[in-house]
Amino acid sequence: MNKLSIPRFGFAIAAACTVAYAGCVLVMTTVPHEAAVRFFNSMMHGIDVASIMRWDMPVWETVSGIIETFVLGWLFGALIACCYNCCGTGRDAVNEHGSQ
Numbered sequence: 001m002n003k004l005s006i007p008r009f010g011f012a013i014a015a016a017c018t019v020a021y022a023g024c025v026l027v028m029t030t031v032p033h034e035a036a037v038r039f040f041n042s043m044m045h046g047i048d049v050a051s052i053m054r055w056d057m058p059v060w061e062t063v064s065g066i067i068e069t070f071v072l073g074w075l076f077g078a079l080i081a082c083c084y085n086c087c088g089t090g091r092d093a094v095n096e097h098g099s100q
Contacts, residue, residue: 003088004081013077014070021069025062028055 028036037050 003085006078006081006085009081010074010077013080014073017073017076018066018070021066025066028053 027039031039033055037048037053040049040053041047
């Protein structure tokens, strides 16, 4: 079984989460209020998010959110990689030709 690099997998998950967060920020800042609410409602399977959306976030809070998202993404990615590495079958990895 192949092992995942814990720091690299953590970074990959963190980067993906951060891009998703930045995408949400981009949507919130570039589209009209009603369109953003419709967009996020459709992502939440029809749950009305209008009452919980904030439109007056200062820049420092947005930057803080990006940093927090990266850190939490890295921690979750590292946890996933640890679980993957620890819960293997114990068999040796099979190469591309089928032999061990």
